Amino acid sequence: MATINSVMGPLDTAELGFTLPHEHLVDSSAGIRVTYPELELRDKVLDMALESFNEAKAGGVDTVVEVSPLDLGRDVVLMREVSERTAVQFICCTGCWLDIPRSFWGRDKDFIADLWVREIEQGIDGTDIKAGVIKVATSDPISEQEELMLRASARTHLRTGVPISTHTPTSSRIGEEQVRILKEEGVEPHQIYVGHLSNTLDPDYHRELARLGVWLGWDINSPHGSADLPEWRERTDYLKDRLDEGLAPSMMLSHDWNVVLSRISSSGMSSREQNPDGYLWISRAVIPRLMESGVPAVVIDRMMVDNPRSYFEGARPTD
Numbered sequence: 001m002a003t004i005n006s007v008m009g010p011l012d013t014a015e016l017g018f019t020l021p022h023e024h025l026v027d028s029s030a031g032i033r034v035t036y037p038e039l040e041l042r043d044k045v046l047d048m049a050l051e052s053f054n055e056a057k058a059g060g061v062d063t064v065v066e067v068s069p070l071d072l073g074r075d076v077v078l079m080r081e082v083s084e085r086t087a088v089q090f091i092c093c094t095g096c097w098l099d100i101p102r103s104f105w106g107r108d109k110d111f112i113a114d115l116w117v118r119e120i121e122q123g124i125d126g127t128d129i130k131a132g133v134i135k136v137a138t139s140d141p142i143s144e145q146e147e148l149m150l151r152a153s154a155r156t157h158l159r160t161g162v163p164i165s166t167h168t169p170t171s172s173r174i175g176e177e178q179v180r181i182l183k184e185e186g187v188e189p190h191q192i193y194v195g196h197l198s199n200t201l202d203p204d205y206h207r208e209l210a211r212l213g214v215w216l217g218w219d220i221n222s223p224h225g226s227a228d229l230p231e232w233r234e235r236t237d238y239l240k241d242r243l244d245e246g247l248a249p250s251m252m253l254s255h256d257w258n259v260v261l262s263r264i265s266s267s268g269m270s271s272r273e274q275n276p277d278g279y280l281w282i283s284r285a286v287i288p289r290l291m292e293s294g295v296p297a298v299v300i301d302r303m304m305v306d307n308p309r310s311y312f313e314g315a316r317p318t319d
């Protein structure tokens with residue numbers, strides 16, 4: 001048992017329940033909310049979020065880990081309002097995605113860590129809402145500034161104990177290199193969740209990450225697949241094979257979903273039409289398919305309840 005930061009304040013890990021470890025509320029950019037509010041339509045977003053998360057709560061979702069940092073338009077006040085009014089628990093993040101602010105470039109890693117530690121220990125955007133996870137993202141290969149963000153996330157983790165969650169690009173094994181750099185900074189593997197693994201269907205990659213002792217983030221964005229990815233049924237069957245091989249103790253499932261995209265032209269992004277179930281698609285489609293193919297309920301609970309709790313408690317994936 002441990003106490004972690006949720007947007008509503010301290011949260012006992014025993015209360016996490018059914019947890020989606022990689023989701024978004026709004027998908028936007030730093031500063032848009034203030035400078036171009038017409039692109040985020042905050043009132044509309046709030047209505048959509050209340051509808052989505054009331055439905056998610058009724059469908060069994062207890063906790064959402066919201067991994068949008070500053071450069072994805074993080075809005076912790078909105079998150080707190082949604083949490084208050086839907087009873088879905090939100091854990092928000094510090095750290096950085098791929099749109100690294102220029103003001104961070106070339107800084108010392110401890111300088112960046114000071115900023116992020118403040119968001120964990122004091123609060124974000126002048127509020128007392130504190131981050132409970134550290135998000136970090138890289139391309140493949142990892143750029144100089146992305147490596148700086150990785151090392152700053154490591155420093156932040158070592159000072160606070162808050163775990164790290166990574167973004168990886170599609171069709172890439174860069175997660176191994178992310179882990180190597182984080183370990184070089186002194187981070188233990190079980191403090192790392194490597195994300196977007198459903199976007200690289202490479203059994204050797206997934207076995208190797210499990211062997212390294214990190215958490216495997218099966219966060220699936222596009223149910224219908226894309227040019228690079230088969231649609232969800234094929235990917236779910238691939239997941240079933242990995243679970244049969246014994247990867248369940250390391251695995252967590254999520255959607256990488258958001259209520260609204262404030263960018264409309266990015267190719268390959270899923271839409272409401274593609275996924276009418278939103279944050280319940282795993283519950284309504286993926287889990288039933290896994291169970292029909294013989295995955296026992298205890299393994300589902302392991303991935304959706306026990307593993308997220310262990311991750312936040314700083315425990316290791318174990319058999």
Ligand SMILES: [Zn+2]
Pocket residue numbers: 022023024067256
């Ligand atoms: Zn994401």
